[in-house]
Amino acid sequence: MLASRFYMPTLREAPADAEMPSHRLLLRGGFIRPLSAGIFTWLPLGQRVLQRVENVVREEMNRAGAHEVLMPVLHPRDLWERSGRWDTFQPTPLRVTDRAEREFCLGPTHEEVITDLIAMDLDSYRELPVTLYQIQVKFRDEIRPRGGLIRGKEFIMKDAYSFDRTREGLDTSYDAMYDAYVRIFERLRLPVVVVEAEAGSIGGTDTREFMLLSENGEDTVYMCDSCDYASNAECATAMAPEPIEPAAESHRELVSTPDAKTVEQVTGMLGTTPDRLVKTLLYRTDEGFIAALVRGDRSLNEFKLARIVHGESLRMADEAEVRELTGARVGFAGPVGLPENVRIIADYEVQAMSDFVTGANQDDAHFTNVNLGADFEPDEFADLREACHGDSCAHCDSGALQARRCIEMAHVFKLGTNYSEALDATFRDADGHEQPCIMGCYGIGVSRIVSALVEQYHDDAGIMWPRESAPFDATILLLSPDDEELRAVADNLYAELREAGIEVLYDERDASPGVKFAEADLIGAPVRAVVGRTTKKEGKVELRRRVDGEEQLVPLDEAVKAIVTLLGDA
RNA sequence: CGGGGCGUGGCGCAGCUUGGAAGCGCGCCUGCUUUGGGAGCAGGAGGCCGCCGGUUCAAAUCCGGCCGCCCCGACCA
The missing domain is CATH 3.30.930.10 (Bira Bifunctional Protein; Domain 2)
Structure with missing residues (x-):
């Protein structure tokens, strides 16, 4: 071309x-x-x-x-x-x-x-x-x-x-x-x-x-740094902690938490931390209501919840439904004292928690020192939460999940x-x-x-296409289009390369060398051949591989072969 | 859909706060010079200032509405 x-x-x-x-x-x-x-x-x-x-x-x-x-x-x-x-x-x-x-x-x-x-x-x-x-x-x-x-x-x-x-x-x-x-x-x-x-x-x-x-990607994956486990963040699982013994006796306390609706507000007011709180998220499905419990500093993964409940119509309960179930405004729901027909599903991690904070199902109040067994019993435990960077891998003994x-x-x-x-x-x-x-x-x-x-193959100057996807395999820069001798050399090289089945962009425009170099780098053909003063002086063509800048001078009659070789591993 | 930013010659931007002759760089056109990393000099063309309305003697500039584009989030084979 x-x-x-x-x-x-x-x-x-x-x-x-x-x-x-x-x-x-x-x-x-x-x-x-x-x-x-x-x-x-x-x-x-x-x-x-x-x-x-x-x-x-x-x-x-x-x-x-x-x-x-x-x-x-x-x-x-x-x-x-x-x-x-x-x-x-x-x-x-x-x-x-x-x-x-x-x-x-x-x-x-x-x-x-x-x-x-x-x-x-x-x-x-x-x-x-x-x-x-x-x-x-x-x-x-x-x-x-x-x-x-x-x-x-x-x-x-x-x-x-x-x-x-x-x-x-x-x-x-x-x-x-x-x-x-x-x-x-x-x-x-x-x-x-x-x-x-x-x-x-x-x-x-x-x-x-x-x-x-x-x-620059828009998805996140978790990869184990020890085994070959890799998963989209949408479904990645982390190792569940060892459950602890359920408490025999309740010693939960009702505490006042006026207007504290978020995990941060509640734990801030009570002088504790989000990992000591159990968050209760209410969902509605075709078959009824669900309370999903995860640690306060975790995010619920709705894909996981949906798979457990086979809920095609899973959605969060609205304000009116929350009030009906808990008798309180949004922000004070908890597992203790929910109506019988609400299915309680707790993340595995909750099994390892004791004396935690939950909503009290009444306005402006939470419970502290809540425990499994003594205060409530979930209908089931499951993997509900989103995995986090650094979590232990569930598929090997030693690895940690890395977010990428x-x-x-x-x-x-x-x-x-x-x-x-x-x-x-x-x-x-x-x-x-x-x-x-x-x-x-x-x-x-x-x-x-x-x-x-x-994204994978570029530098500050432009693109560096691998050969299979490159718009042209090679580009010839004729730096002095008015020099008849050089033009003949470049024309000939162009013809030979085409004959060898190589797609070539032949830059014979009446433009300055700077423009040609800059555009060649930008467009990014794997191999660049320059016909210019070195050709005039030494009868050689200057070849340069775009991806690593490696250059070589080759005699005219070896140029095609050298270019083919360079393309072989481009 | 929520948050933020932007809209001025082809591209990148200034001007807007404080209303009063539309500017700069690059690109483009012509001529001469130049030819190894986006050339130099001289001359020139090109703009409904996103759109509609309002305020004003006067709007790129102030006010209202709309449209478009980008980024973040929610969301998503």
């Missing part, structure tokens, strides 16, 4: 409101341009990167035996009604109405469409297993887009879906996708960590996320039969019985990978 004829509008300074390095550099380098919050146009450079990333994904999907399809963006309401997600998917899908008042949503994900597709043609177990995938734009009405391509309202995702006749078959399909993902991230040079995860609005089991550790920020790159789930049952994707088994097929679902954030690559 001749730089003089290529569209690559670079910016000397990034817009002030772009903060993340990837966002700034992609804008400055002329890879993307914003249209609206969380919505971007891909410029030629960005499109080249995107296509290269897509191709790595595509090749590995095909290698794993998946077949590519392309599904619609507009999904009819009826389909989403049948899966039950029209009203429940979060964030609520973007909805549109056509001229005949038919309702559609812009697909945020494609379980419904793919399951319906399979249902149309699936008859016999002989047709399974099958895995289909697509690389498609998704729309999510995100609460808050951020970080450029990291979280957009509109983004590109590779989503694959497997259909099997047995659970064992699903395991095989799942493993094939998992392995393909490992290869994809190896090829892209993204050192991901695979962690346990929540299934969210998709549903399913055995969910794993592929995370890139990055200070990260960017979610991919997610795999075993879906089971939720969708196949709802949408009648069934087949006849060998015995002639009708069975729902067993599904798996596997997503990769393709556009997000582009951002993640920049």
Whole structure:
């Protein structure tokens, strides 16, 4: 590609409101341009990167035996009604109405469409297993887009879906996708960590996320510093402490705590600390009320609570409900003296506490010196709290959990039969019985990978693309375009490299050397070849590897070979 | 949705407190010079000051409303 004829509008300074390095550099380098919050146009450079990333994904999907399809963006309401997600998917899908008042949503994900597709043609177990995938734009009405391509309202995702006749078959399909993902991230040079995860609005089991550790990430994972346990903060578990003996006799005391509603206010007033208080959080489900107890300095993990109570409609009790249950304002709830029908679930950690503070279920009062056994008995104990940095690992003897920020790159789930049952994707088994097929679902954030690559591979001057994702493999800088001898050398090198199958950006523009160097660093092709005064004097080309700045001078007739070698480990 | 910040030539910003001729740097155009790290000199073009309304003799500046963008939080494959 001749730089003089290529569209690559670079910016000397990034817009002030772009903060993340990837966002700034992609804008400055002329890879993307914003249209609206969380919505971007891909410029030629960005499109080249995107296509290269897509191709790595595509090749590995095909290698794993998946077949590519392309599904619609507009999904009819009826389909989403049948899966039950029209009203429940979060964030609520973007909805549109056509001229005949038919309702559609812009697909945020494609379980419904793919399951319906399979249902149309699936008859016999002989047709399974099958895995289909697509690389498609998704729309999510995100609460808050951020970080450029990291979280957009509109983004590109590779989503694959497997259909099997047995659970064992699903395991095989799942493993094939998992392995393909490992290869994809190896090829892209993204050192991901695979962690346990929540299934969210998709549903399913055995969910794993592929995370890139990055200070600029928006997720948190906990990793054990001793064993290989790693989990999204949404479901990480810490070692539960040893329970202590329940107290035989009560010696709790009622104390006045006027207007003290928060843990800090109560413990401050009573001269104690949050880890000596038990917090009582009241929830409502379809089946009734729940009191969840955690230590005062801990956060309740609602995913964990929801899993225990199988509560699809879990929500915090409102003010009126709290008053009805406790007879007090919000802020004074406690486990002692709650109505019989409130199910009390206590975090394991509470089992190791004694003489603690709780709400007294009356306005402006708390109990001190409360104990399990003597004062109340929970219906059950469970892991309810969020893990914290430094907690003991629950999976080994010696490790501690370390919190790390990260960017979610991919997610795999075993879906089971939720969708196949709802949408009648069934087949006849060998015995002639009708069975729902067993599904798996596997997503990769393709556009997000582009951002993640920049976060991982950049310096102050610009981007340092690994070869698989680079917009160009190499760039030639012709520093004196008016010198006919040098131009002939550079033209020739350009032709030879192209013949060798190398994608080259040839900067033969009538611009100053400084501009060419700066833009080459910014755009970030793995290898740079300079044709200039050294070429004139010594007949040599100057090669430089972007990622580490390593330079070498090579004779003209060895340049192509040297560049190929440099690219080999880029 | 809550909190904070911002909106002035293509980009980065000053001006607003205290109303009175729209500025600076970069970029762009023309000419000459220059050519190894975002060149120099000279000349030039380009702005409904986000939008609507109000106050005033007079509004980029003060007041009200709206829109947009960014950051934090809640939330989230």
